[in-house]
Amino acid sequence: MTEKWWKNAVIYQIYPKSFADSNQDGIGDLEGIIEKLPYLKKLGVDALWISPVYLSPQVDNGYDITDYRKIDPIFGDNETMYRLIAKAHSVGIKIIMDFVANHTSDQALWFKESRKSKENFFSDFYIWKDALPDGSAPNNWGSNFGGSAWTWDDMRQQYYLHYYAKEQPDLNWENPRVRQYIYDMMRFWKAKGVDGWRMDVITSISKDLDFPNNPQSYSTSNQQNGPRMHEFIHEMHKEVLAPFGMMSVGESPASTSKDAPLLVDPQREELDMIFTFEHMHVDRKKNDINGRWALQKMDLVELKRILSNWQVDLEGKGWNALYFENHDRARVISRFGNDTNYRYSCATAFATILHGMKGTPFIYQGEEIGMTNPKFELSDYVDIELKGNYEEVVKKNKTLSEEEFLKAVHKVSRDNARTPMQWSSGPHAGFSTVKPWFKVNPNYKKINVETDLSSNQSIFNYYQKLIQLRHNEQLLLDGNYTLLLEKDPNLFLYKRESQQSAWYVLANLSDTPQEMPEIIQKEKAESQFVIKNNPNRTNLKDALAPYEAFIVSI
Numbered sequence: 001m002t003e004k005w006w007k008n009a010v011i012y013q014i015y016p017k018s019f020a021d022s023n024q025d026g027i028g029d030l031e032g033i034i035e036k037l038p039y040l041k042k043l044g045v046d047a048l049w050i051s052p053v054y055l056s057p058q059v060d061n062g063y064d065i066t067d068y069r070k071i072d073p074i075f076g077d078n079e080t081m082y083r084l085i086a087k088a089h090s091v092g093i094k095i096i097m098d099f100v101a102n103h104t105s106d107q108a109l110w111f112k113e114s115r116k117s118k119e120n121f122f123s124d125f126y127i128w129k130d131a132l133p134d135g136s137a138p139n140n141w142g143s144n145f146g147g148s149a150w151t152w153d154d155m156r157q158q159y160y161l162h163y164y165a166k167e168q169p170d171l172n173w174e175n176p177r178v179r180q181y182i183y184d185m186m187r188f189w190k191a192k193g194v195d196g197w198r199m200d201v202i203t204s205i206s207k208d209l210d211f212p213n214n215p216q217s218y219s220t221s222n223q224q225n226g227p228r229m230h231e232f233i234h235e236m237h238k239e240v241l242a243p244f245g246m247m248s249v250g251e252s253p254a255s256t257s258k259d260a261p262l263l264v265d266p267q268r269e270e271l272d273m274i275f276t277f278e279h280m281h282v283d284r285k286k287n288d289i290n291g292r293w294a295l296q297k298m299d300l301v302e303l304k305r306i307l308s309n310w311q312v313d314l315e316g317k318g319w320n321a322l323y324f325e326n327h328d329r330a331r332v333i334s335r336f337g338n339d340t341n342y343r344y345s346c347a348t349a350f351a352t353i354l355h356g357m358k359g360t361p362f363i364y365q366g367e368e369i370g371m372t373n374p375k376f377e378l379s380d381y382v383d384i385e386l387k388g389n390y391e392e393v394v395k396k397n398k399t400l401s402e403e404e405f406l407k408a409v410h411k412v413s414r415d416n417a418r419t420p421m422q423w424s425s426g427p428h429a430g431f432s433t434v435k436p437w438f439k440v441n442p443n444y445k446k447i448n449v450e451t452d453l454s455s456n457q458s459i460f461n462y463y464q465k466l467i468q469l470r471h472n473e474q475l476l477l478d479g480n481y482t483l484l485l486e487k488d489p490n491l492f493l494y495k496r497e498s499q500q501s502a503w504y505v506l507a508n509l510s511d512t513p514q515e516m517p518e519i520i521q522k523e524k525a526e527s528q529f530v531i532k533n534n535p536n537r538t539n540l541k542d543a544l545a546p547y548e549a550f551i552v553s554i
């Protein structure tokens with residue numbers, strides 16, 4: 001329909017470790033993805049974003065890369081990856097790889113060489129600084145996984161910078177060689193057929209070379225939008241993205257809808273889309289010392305305001321990436337909705353809202369069958385962020401009790417999304433025949449692909465329809481967007497409209513019935529439902545059931 005394939009596309013994210021285990025070692029792998037291609041084709045998605053599968057010690061589940069051109073043996077080998085790309089292409093599915101270029105693993109050859117001395121070819125591939133006269137770190141910057149962002153290296157007798165784990169040293173993008181090596185790596189994968197990139201914390205690649213202290217010790221507030229960020233991204237666009245027509249979606253934690261066009265306005269030649277974090281903070285207390293673990297009740301008015309700002313502010317200036325879930329986020333129905341009494345309605349209601357918007361929707365594995373957060377014991381969790389933050393917040397600062405922390409973990413921890421994919425009610429949810437690397441959610445007997453597909457309330461089927469709409473309806477592509485009832489604390493209502501047609505997209509995102517909005521009641525009786533999650537819905541008058549949602553064409 002358009003010259004940019006991703007504008008009518010729905011992209012599905014795979015977290016390989018937890019998707020499907022083909023060789024029964026408890027770890028998901030590439031062959032597992034190949035086996036599930038018919039499932040993904042049936043769902044109807046256009047592209048797969050595959051979280052990192054490169055050689056890695058797996059300190060951060062592959063976001064710590066040792067060799068960008070090698071597939072980690074836990075996932076298969078390079079030949080399997082090439083076969084996956086070819087097989088996906090043969091059924092019309094594109095492949096987006098994860099591009100982690102803010103940092104590497106400390107096991108990468110570059111880092112091993114870099115730490116050897118101050119005067120070798122790789123010395124300036126990372127960010128090294130002398131200790132302060134008293135031996136302490138160069139400044140008070142913090143790591144996202146707890147503690148200082150600086151680690152002392154005995155061999156080199158200097159500190160190196162790491163925004164994440166100490167095993168994830170930050171690359172020095174100031175060094176043109178680093179940039180050229182990265183572009184070469186991208187060309188390598190392009191030659192293998194990769195169609196685009198999801199760019200991990202791409203807005204962190206440029207550092208403030210004055211290294212000023214943060215107002216608060218160990219804060220991570222300095223990490224985004226450094227002085228040369230736009231310049232570097234533009235260079236990458238010129239060198240690789242444009243010449244090879246590769247799609248790009250950048251992770252951009254600090255972007256607001258106002259400054260987003262600086263990254264995604266096509267005329268600036270930087271990125272195609274970015275993932276904002278703004279709407280992910282609507283259940284988080286602002287400026288709280290406990291950061292992502294300081295929770296409050298989800299504020300729907302705020303969620304509507306943020307998502308709508310992105311719709312409106314990017315109109316004509318850039319393209320949205322739409323998501324509620326990914327491997328760093330909890331299950332949306334457990335976090336913002338009701339995953340027990342209204343699981344089907346709630347999952348499809350959030351899906352309706354997201355997939356009705358302008359932009360490219362991303363589905364995270366398991367979202368399409370309404371998988372939920374598990375409520376594990378603290379000792380069951382494995383994520384490095386959770387563990388690092390626990391040490392910091394509960395043990396060291398004592399600003400949260402263990403109970404409060406666990407409560408927050410149950411709501412928002414990254415591990416909520418990382419439990420193995422629930423394929424069937426068989427042993428280990430059909431993910432593997434042996435004990436998986438991370439616990440299966442005990443609700444798998446009830447919630448799994450097999451059960452969902454055979455249910456008359458199938459979340460999968462609903463997603464399938466939403467994806468078909470994305471492919472077939474011009475209005476979704478280019479209709480403009482208007483939020484209605486902006487102050488309503490329970491209903492999400494917006495209008496999509498073009499010269500030819502108009503739709504209302506409506507969801508009751510509460511546990512209680514709600515009056516049908518007057519503006520809808522006034523519509524013609526012969527209005528057509530485009531999609532609805534309540535089979536009993538036949539008119540535009542009756543009250544909305546809890547988590548009822550529909551799209552109606554007027």
Ligand code: TEU
Pocket residue numbers: 060063064100144164200201251253292327328385
């Ligand atoms: O995430 C970056 C990121 O900022 C968040 O995931 C962060 O951990 C959290 O939101 C802080 O509150 C990316 C990847 O998606 C993540 O999985 C990696 O761990 C991280 O980068 C480092 O590569």
Ligand code: CA
Pocket residue numbers: 021022023024025026027028029074
């Ligand atoms: Ca395996």
